[in-house]
Structure formats: C-alpha cells, structure tokens
Amino acid sequence: MDFALSEQEKELFKRAKEFTREHITPKAHELEKRNEFPKEVVQKAYEAGLMNLHIPKEAGGPGLSLLAETLVSEATGYGCAGMATSIMCNNLAFAPLVIGATIEQLKEYVEPLITGKDAKFGAFCLTERKAGSDAAAVATRAERDGDEYVINGVKCWITSAPVASLFTVFASTQPELKHKGLSVFMVPKSKAVKIGVIENKVGQLNSIQSEVIFDDVRVPKECLVGKEGEGFKIAMKTLDKTRAGIAAIATGVAQRALDEAGKFANVRHQFGQPIGRFQGIGFKLADMGARTEAARLLTRQAAWLADRDLPNSKVSSFAKFFASDAAMQNAIEAVQIMGGYGYIKEYPAEKLMRDAKLLQIYEGTNEVQRLVAGNAILKESVNLDTGYHVKYDGRDAPII
Numbered sequence: 165m166d167f168a169l170s171e172q173e174k175e176l177f178k179r180a181k182e183f184t185r186e187h188i189t190p191k192a193h194e195l196e197k198r199n200e201f202p203k204e205v206v207q208k209a210y211e212a213g214l215m216n217l218h219i220p221k222e223a224g225g226p227g228l229s230l231l232a233e234t235l236v237s238e239a240t241g242y243g244c245a246g247m248a249t250s251i252m253c254n255n256l257a258f259a260p261l262v263i264g265a266t267i268e269q270l271k272e273y274v275e276p277l278i279t280g281k282d283a284k285f286g287a288f289c290l291t292e293r294k295a296g297s298d299a300a301a302v303a304t305r306a307e308r309d310g311d312e313y314v315i316n317g318v319k320c321w322i323t324s325a326p327v328a329s330l331f332t333v334f335a336s337t338q339p340e341l342k343h344k345g346l347s348v349f350m351v352p353k354s355k356a357v358k359i360g361v362i363e364n365k366v367g368q369l370n371s372i373q374s375e376v377i378f379d380d381v382r383v384p385k386e387c388l389v390g391k392e393g394e395g396f397k398i399a400m401k402t403l404d405k406t407r408a409g410i411a412a413i414a415t416g417v418a419q420r421a422l423d424e425a426g427k428f429a430n431v432r433h434q435f436g437q438p439i440g441r442f443q444g445i446g447f448k449l450a451d452m453g454a455r456t457e458a459a460r461l462l463t464r465q466a467a468w469l470a471d472r473d474l475p476n477s478k479v480s481s482f483a484k485f486f487a488s489d490a491a492m493q494n495a496i497e498a499v500q501i502m503g504g505y506g507y508i509k510e511y512p513a514e515k516l517m518r519d520a521k522l523l524q525i526y527e528g529t530n531e532v533q534r535l536v537a538g539n540a541i542l543k544e545s546v547n548l549d550t551g552y553h554v555k556y557d558g559r560d561a562p563i564i
C-alpha cells in the first residue's frame with residue numbers, strides 16, 4: 165500500500181484546506197446559531213470544485229477517487245463537521261446511483277444537478293423511525309403500477325432533505341422477502357414528496373435533517389436503480405464506501421481538537437508555567453496525537469482499498485469507528501485541557517464535542533461497525549493456520 169498522495173490529490177487537499185481557512189473556520193460558530201443549512205458556504209464549496217467528486221466523467225463529474233473525497237472531508241471537517249456533512253451530503257446520496265445506476269440514468273438524473281451554476285443536492289433516504297440499524301425493517305413501499313412505481317412511506321433523519329432536488333429512496337418492492345425485497349429508486353422532488361419535522365439536534369448545527377414523507381409518489385419505472393431486490397446489496401456497498409468519508413471528517417475533528425488543545429496548553433499558565441509543561445497534560449496531547457495519526461492512516465487505507473475495488477468492508481468499519489471514537493475522545497480531552505474555557509461557547513472545544521458525538525452514530529453506529537468488523541474477523545480466522553494447533557476432542561483447537 166502506498167499512502168503517498170498524487171500531485172492532483174495534494175493540490176486538492178491544499179485547496180480544500182485554504183477553502184476551510186477562508187470560508188468555514190471563521191464563520192462556523194456564527195452560522196451555527198442560525199441552525200440551518202449553510203447554503204452560501206456550500207455554494208462556494210461547489211464553485212471551488214469540492215463537491216460531487218466521485219461522479220464519473222461520462223456523467224459530467226470529475227471522476228475522482230474516494231481518497232480525493234476523504235481529503236476534502238478531512239479538510240472541511242477540521243473547520244466544522246456540520247459544514248463538512250453538508251458539503252459531502254451528495255457523496256452519500258449519489259453513491260448508490262454511481263454503484264447501481266446505468267450511465268444513461270446518471271446522465272438524466274444526476275448530471276443536471278452537478279453541472280449547473282448553482283449547487284443542487286441529493287438526499288440518501290434509508291432510515292425510518294422503526295428501521296435504524298436494522299435497515300431490513302424498512303416499511304416504505306414501492307408498488308409497480310403499469311410503467312410506474314408508486315412510493316409510500318416516511319423516512320427520518322434525512323440529511324439535506326429540505327434542500328434536496330433528488331431523493332435516493334430505499335423502499336420495499338416485496339416486503340415478504342425482508343432485506344431481499346428492498347429496492348432503490350431515484351425520486352425527483354415533487355409535490356408528493358413532503359418535508360416533515362426538522363430534527364432538533366445538539367450538534368452539527370451547520371447541517372440539516374428532516375423527515376421526508378412519500379405520499380403516493382409516482383415515478384417512471386426507469387427510476388429503479390439496478391434490479392428489484394438489489395436495494396440492500398447496493399445500500400451495503402454504498403456504506404462500505406461512504407464510511408471512509410465519515411472517518412475523514414472525524415480525522416479533521418480529532419486534528420482540530422489536538423491543535424486547539426496544544427495551542428491553549430502553550431499559553432495558559434498555572435503554578436507559574438504553561439500547563440503544557442505538566443506531564444499529565446503532555447501525556448494527554450501525546451495520546452490525542454497518536455489517535456489522530458492512526459485515524460488518518462485507517463481512513464486512507466479504507467479509501468485506498470475501495471478505489472482498487474478490493475474488499476474494504478472490515479477496514480472501512482475499523483476506520484469509521486476508530487476515527488469517530490478518536491474525534492470524540494480528543495474533543496473531550498480538549499475541553500478538559502482548556503478547563504472552564506473548554507466549557508464555554510466562545511472557545512472551540514465544546515462545539516467539537518457536540519459535533520463529534522454524531523460521528524459515532526450516523527452512517528451506521530459504532531456498535532454496528534464493530535459487528536461488521538467482528539463478523540469479518542471471525543470469517544477470516546475460521547480456517548486460519550497460525551501453525552500452532554493441538555488436537556482437542558478429535559478437532560483442532562487453539563491453546564488458551
């Protein structure tokens with residue numbers, strides 16, 4: 165594995181960092197008070213070429229790698245995780261289409277959204293009130309009626325839904341088959357697609373989530389992505405890819421927490437010296453630094469594997485849970501290192517703590533990531549020959 169970035173990737177990372185410094189970091193706290201989708205900043209990110217990077221060239225996109233996407237997410241996540249979520253929402257919404265749709269479908273439904281003057285948005289609609297981690301429990305129905313499908317159901321927690329033009333919807337075409345009856349549809353915004361309750365969050369306030377109500381929504385049969393029953397497979401393939409994006413935002417948050425805490429520890433004096441000189445603080449900074457570097461390496465490994473179409477389910481789960489745990493731990497430590505200043509809104513640490521928490525929850529909770537990774541490890545180790553066996557009860561058994 166080669167972690168060296170190409171010249172193009174280096175340039176993109178630099179551009180995304182400069183963008184963050186100019187447009188995100190100085191405004192994030194102020195914009196957060198509005199508690200709404202940060203349209204102007206996202207429009208600027210679109211104009212700066214920081215969005216829709218994975219859409220293939222044949223469908224009007226730049227056709228860049230997942231690694232490239234993670235660089236943008238890390239850089240923007242450093243400035244504000246909520247803003248980074250708003251900028252990367254199209255990555256999640258359009259990934260199932262890049263995976264399962266034909267180039268003709270992408271050209272018709274996605275290209276117009278990514279090539280105009282103004283930024284347009286997609287929304288990934290999987291979660292429902294009773295179907296969170298258990299995606300197979302989706303109750304939204306899509307029924308075939310002649311040359312159309314009729315979609316009915318309610319999704320919740322849908323990022324960027326209130327501003328979206330296209331909804332990627334997971335709905336059941338054959339409920340009796342459970343996850344094997346799930347299909348995925350491209351649903352353009354219409355009167356029958358209604359925005360319900362706006363979710364009232366504690367963090368990542370520079371992103372917006374809402375319910376989406378599909379009320380007898382009719383779409384042509386050509387809006388089916390892949391075949392009927394392929395929805396679950398496409399959802400899992402999507403999350404294998406997009407988890408690296410969340411890990412990248414988390415790496416940005418972990419790095420920011422480290423930088424803010426380090427800066428503070430140099431200038432805050434107690435007992436006649438900078439608090440950074442106390443070994444207890446130095447140890448915290450060392451752990452925060454190691455966690456950040458490890459999170460970055462795992463993130464890049466997950467993206468590197470996905471970009472080569474190599475199995476990456478286990479590593480992308482490692483990256484997601486490790487990096488988001490690192491972000492959370494680093495944010496908590498930053499608050500602690502900053503003492504009372506860490507706990508007030510004028511300083512950046514409390515926002516990092518609120519924002520980081522979500523990274524452990526959305527796009528598959530960290531418990532679910534550990535399930536995925538644990539199952540993968542069990543599968544890999546069942547026939548593993550470590551060269552060290554004993555016979556127990558007529559079978560190979562490990563020595564404990």
Ligand SMILES: Cc1cc2nc3c(=O)[nH]c(=O)nc-3n(C[C@H](O)[C@H](O)[C@H](O)COP(=O)(O)OP(=O)(O)OC[C@H]3O[C@@H](n4cnc5c(N)ncnc54)[C@H](O)[C@@H]3O)c2cc1C
Pocket residue numbers: 287288289290291293295296297298320321322323324365373522525526527528529530531532535
């Ligand atoms: C701000 C935000 C943005 C979101 N954006 C989107 C979006 O754009 N599109 C979308 O479709 N969804 C979105 N989601 C939904 C998100 O992916 C779900 O919240 C998440 O998958 C968890 O589902 P849940 O909240 O129903 O929790 P539950 O699944 O009910 O889980 C509750 C708890 O039980 C644990 N748990 C569940 N099953 C197991 C298990 N088998 N083993 C061990 N522990 C388990 C979980 O880890 C968690 O700790 C978003 C959520 C939030 C909060």
